[in-house]
Amino acid sequence: MTQPPARTLSALGLYRRMAGASIVAQLRYPGTFAIQAIGNFVTTLLGFFGIWSLFRRFGSIAGWDIGTVAVLYGLVNVAFAVAETLGRGFEVFGGEYVRTGSFDRLLLRPRSTLLLLLGHELRLRPIGRFLQGAFVLIAGLWLAPHVQWSAVLVLPLAIAGGAAMFLGVLIGQAALCFITVEGLEVVNVLTYGGVEAGQYPLTMFGRWLRRFITFVLPLAAVCYYPALFSLNHPDPLGVPTWIGALSPLAGFAFLGVMVLIWHRAVAGYVSSGS
Amino acid sequence: MQPPFPAPDAITVKNLRKTYTVREGGSWRGKTREIVALDGISFSVPKGQIAGFIGPNGAGKSTAIKILSGILRPTSGEVQVNGLVPWTNRVAHVARIGVVFGQRTQLWWDLSVGEGLALLRDIYSVEPERFARNRARLADALDLGGIMDQSVRQLSLGQRMRAEIAASLIHDPDILILDEPTIGLDAPSKLAVRAFVHELCQDRGTTVLLTTHDMHDIEALAERVIVIGHGRILADSPFEDLRMTTLSERILELDFHGTPPELALPAGAVETARAPHSLTITFDPRQIPAPALVAHVGHLSGLDDLRISRPSIDEIITRFYADHAA
Numbered sequence: 001m002t003q004p005p006a007r008t009l010s011a012l013g014l015y016r017r018m019a020g021a022s023i024v025a026q027l028r029y030p031g032t033f034a035i036q037a038i039g040n041f042v043t044t045l046l047g048f049f050g051i052w053s054l055f056r057r058f059g060s061i062a063g064w065d066i067g068t069v070a071v072l073y074g075l076v077n078v079a080f081a082v083a084e085t086l087g088r089g090f091e092v093f094g095g096e097y098v099r100t101g102s103f104d105r106l107l108l109r110p111r112s113t114l115l116l117l118l119g120h121e122l123r124l125r126p127i128g129r130f131l132q133g134a135f136v137l138i139a140g141l142w143l144a145p146h147v148q149w150s151a152v153l154v155l156p157l158a159i160a161g162g163a164a165m166f167l168g169v170l171i172g173q174a175a176l177c178f179i180t181v182e183g184l185e186v187v188n189v190l191t192y193g194g195v196e197a198g199q200y201p202l203t204m205f206g207r208w209l210r211r212f213i214t215f216v217l218p219l220a221a222v223c224y225y226p227a228l229f230s231l232n233h234p235d236p237l238g239v240p241t242w243i244g245a246l247s248p249l250a251g252f253a254f255l256g257v258m259v260l261i262w263h264r265a266v267a268g269y270v271s272s273g274s
Numbered sequence: 275m276q277p278p279f280p281a282p283d284a285i286t287v288k289n290l291r292k293t294y295t296v297r298e299g300g301s302w303r304g305k306t307r308e309i310v311a312l313d314g315i316s317f318s319v320p321k322g323q324i325a326g327f328i329g330p331n332g333a334g335k336s337t338a339i340k341i342l343s344g345i346l347r348p349t350s351g352e353v354q355v356n357g358l359v360p361w362t363n364r365v366a367h368v369a370r371i372g373v374v375f376g377q378r379t380q381l382w383w384d385l386s387v388g389e390g391l392a393l394l395r396d397i398y399s400v401e402p403e404r405f406a407r408n409r410a411r412l413a414d415a416l417d418l419g420g421i422m423d424q425s426v427r428q429l430s431l432g433q434r435m436r437a438e439i440a441a442s443l444i445h446d447p448d449i450l451i452l453d454e455p456t457i458g459l460d461a462p463s464k465l466a467v468r469a470f471v472h473e474l475c476q477d478r479g480t481t482v483l484l485t486t487h488d489m490h491d492i493e494a495l496a497e498r499v500i501v502i503g504h505g506r507i508l509a510d511s512p513f514e515d516l517r518m519t520t521l522s523e524r525i526l527e528l529d530f531h532g533t534p535p536e537l538a539l540p541a542g543a544v545e546t547a548r549a550p551h552s553l554t555i556t557f558d559p560r561q562i563p564a565p566a567l568v569a570h571v572g573h574l575s576g577l578d579d580l581r582i583s584r585p586s587i588d589e590i591i592t593r594f595y596a597d598h599a600a
Contacts, residue, residue, distance in 0.1 A: 009396045017396045025384035028425075105380050107345040109397050110369035270361065271347040272294070 011115050018119030026124050033124060040128030048073060048136055051199065063236065064201050067144030071227045074137020075155065076198030079162025079222065080191070081130035087167045089120025093174035094181040103269070113266055114259065117174070144231045151230030154245050158226035161248030162198075165222050166191060168251075168258035175258070175265035190217055198223040203236050218254050221247035283354075284449055284481035285319040285342065290351035292337050311337040313505035314351065321448075322479040324471070326496030326513075328486065330595055334505040335485050339453055342483070344368055356448055369398060372442035376454030379434065380441050381426045387437045388422040391444055398445035405444065412440040415470055432463030439470065449481045450474070456488050468494045489587035501594065508598050513587075520597065521590045526555040526567060529579040537574075543567055 009017070026033055051073065055066040084091070097103040097117075106116050137155075141147050148154075173187040194217060202210055202224045213219040228235055229244025292312040297305075312334045319325045329335050340346035341353060344360035344367040353360055360367045374380075381390040395405045413419055416436040421429060429437060435455065442450060452471070456464045472495060474480050484496060492499055492513060499516060501509040509516055526543075528534065534553040539545065542561025547554035557567055564582055571577070585593075 009399050014396050017393060021382065021385055021389060021393055024389070025382070028384065100378070102378060104340065104343075104345050105375065105378055107364065108343060108368050108371075108373050108380070110365045111397055112365075270345060270364075 011112070014111065015115060015119055018116075019122035022119070022121040023124065026121070036125045037128045040125055041132050042128070044077060044129045044132045048132070062201075062203065065144065067140045067142075068201065068227065068231055068233055069199070070136050070140025071144060071231060072140075072201065072223055073199045074133045074135075074140055075158055075162060075227060076195050076219075076223050077129055077133030078137060079159050080166050080195045081126040081133060082159065082163035083166030083170060084126040084129070085123050086118060086163070087170035088123040089117035090167075090170040090174040092120070093117065094177035094184055098177045099181050107270070114171075114262065141230075144233075146232040148230055148232050150245070154226050154230050154248070158222055158230075158244075158248045161218075161226075161251030162222035163251070164255040165218055165251035166194065168255035169194070169217070171255070171258040171262050175262045178265045178269050194219050218247075218250035221250035282320070283318040284321045284323075284356065285317075285483065286352070286354045287318065287338075287342075288316045288352040289314045290316070290338070290341065290348055290353060292334075292341065292346070292348045310505050312341075312348070312351075315502065315505070315507050317500055317507060317510055319481055319483060321481055322475060324475050324482040324484060324495050324497055326484050326486070326492040326499040327502065328489075328492060328499055328591070329502035329508075333502045335502055336453070338502070339451060339483075339485060343371065343373055343451060369445070370447055371449045371451060372445070372447035373451045374435075374438050374442045374453065374455050376435070376452075376457040379426065379438060381434075381437060383427045384425060386423050386425050387418060387429070387440075390426060390437075391441060394441055394444050400445050404446070408444050408446065409440075412443060415473065416440050417466070432459050432466075435459060435463065435467060436470075439467065443474070443480075447480070449483070452482060452484045452486075454486055455484070456486065456491055464488075464490075471495055489591055493587050501591075503595065503598055509594070516594065517584070517587075517590055520594045521585045522560065523556050523558055523585065524564065525583045525585070526557060526564075526571070527581045527583070528553045528555070528571060528574075528577060530574075530576045531578050532576045535574060535576070537571070540567070540570060 048070075051069060052066070055061065055069065060066070093103075097106065106113055109116055141151065169187065169190045173184060173191075176184060176187065194213075197205070197209070197213055198219050202213070202220050205213070210220075214221065225235075225239070225244035225247040227233075227244070229241050232241065234241060290312050291310075291314050294309045294311055295306050296309055297307075315334075315338065327335060327338070337346065341348050342355055342360060344355075344364045347361045355367065356370050358367045358370070380394075381387065382393065385393070391409060392405075394400075395402075400408070413422065416439060418436060418440055421433050421437065424433075426434060426437065439455065450471075455471075456467055459467065468491060471482060471484075475482055482495075484491060486492060497512060499509065499511065499513050500507060501516070525546075529552050531551065533550065534548060537545065537553070537555075539555065540562050543555050543557035545553060546556045555567070555571075557564075568580065568582075571580070
């Protein structure tokens with residue numbers, strides 16, 4: 001009898017298994033899950049009603065119509081919902097891994113720490129935000145006057161880039177937990193604050209904030225510019241519209257930088273033990 | 275990464291040193307101070323041995339365990355576990371060891387024991403046939419049959435610990451590190467865990483490094499104890515040797531049906547307690563062997579019963595720590 005060759009389950013295969021197990025665990029209490037998902041849907045929808053009522057009252061604000069704003073709103077919420085779904089392990093990293101010492105347990109598994117934390121949970125609850133964002137996004141495309149056919153290609157790229165960017169923020173937040181687990185609510189400025197800021201056209205913000213959400217956190221690159229491109233809406237600040245077809249890639253670059261920072265942080269943890 | 279020659283021992287540690295830098299006063303600008311957790315320790319554990327690794331809290335045990343597990347990088351020194359340097363290739367190293375931290379679960383709270391083991395199969399890439407074999411063997415030896423379908427959250431501490439041990443062995447590691455495996459367990463569970471570890475070592479030649487504060491674990495399992503204190507190795511010997519050098523005395527208890535008589539005791543024996551119907555004598559068996567002492571007191575009138583006992587392992591270790599100011 002020959003020993004079967006040792007076969008390493010691929011990272012993707014293992015991720016599927018871990019995600020599947022986490023879904024089984026979440027659906028163990030289906031009632032709780034349904035209430036949470038519906039609550040998620042309703043609270044995010046209420047947020048949009050605030051914007052909608054403003055536009056209903058004033059028609060358009062500073063040259064922006066409701067269609068464009070709905071596309072921005074839909075994009076950022078769908079992207080954030082995807083990141084929340086994938087990145088739960090990073091979101092709870094400080095409380096559930098660092099503070100309790102469980103991160104040591106994770107290091108004892110012969111797999112990448114990023115993969116293991118992605119596999120912490122495939123969170124189903126953000127489905128409420130996702131559906132609601134997708135609904136507003138489609139409504140915005142229907143309402144906007146000059147939708148480009150290429151939006152079909154650019155908007156999915158923008159969603160993917162946006163999800164990568166928000167996932168990067170969550171990974172960066174987790175890396176910060178090695179230094180301190182206190183006061184990390186500050187990072188919510190980038191996640192929830194990013195979602196808020198992404199809902200509005202860039203021109204609504206002051207110069208300092210515009211620069212921040214363009215060059216530090218590439219929020220404009222994954223949301224504002226692709227939306228302008230898809231709706232064929234010229235940028236009042238004079239940036240060429242075609243930029244929006246490529247700018248979502250900045251979200252992936254941001255994620256890449258955060259992954260590098262994560263590896264540095266883990267190496268630092270392993271050498272200091274704290 | 276293969277070493278130039280196969281290391282004969284499962285674990286080899288040479289001049290291992292680890293210092294931590296701490297900030298005084300907790301402020302960002304405070305002065306830093308060095309704390310020495312391990313001050314150059316050396317030992318090796320041959321394949322198939324159960325070595326007890328003990329010491330008071332803060333002695334450096336957990337630092338050493340973390341370094342051997344590959345989750346902490348030492349300041350200096352050499353370590354080889356299974357021929358690998360733990361911290362240079364974490365993934366390859368941890369694939370070949372099993373670790374049980376008594377206080378932290380490695381299973382998933384919301385999953386059943388069986389589901390958790392299946393997930394570990396995929397994490398460790400255990401072939402399906404080998405997994406089925408190991409799972410059946412471990413379920414049998416650790417009596418997991420009734421709890422395979424229960425979620426980990428619902429298990430009692432004893433059941434959980436048995437599941438944890440199974441989880442740490444599903445990938446056939448050559449080395450098992452047990453950190454407080456019996457903490458909080460009731461007596462039957464403790465005995466079951468000890469019996470299992472003993473068998474594992476006998477039947478499969480697994481090398482076991484055991485840290486515990488329960489000296490009965492050590493007495494029952496360890497062929498050898500490594501005592502660590504202040505980051506140094508204070509003793510490294512079979513437990514019997516530690517007993518002889520630390521607290522070799524024995525105790526003779528005598529029960530009388532009347533008042534115990536006044537005794538003239540031989541050299542090496544002293545009366546240490548007197549009660550209305552009993553007498554306690556402490557003696558050093560190297561000066562006066564037990565049979566001679568028993569012969570000396572055996573003819574006393576009114577003597578009902580006599581018992582000889584040794585100091586408990588807890589007393590021995592307490593004395594040892596005190597002697598070494600550990």
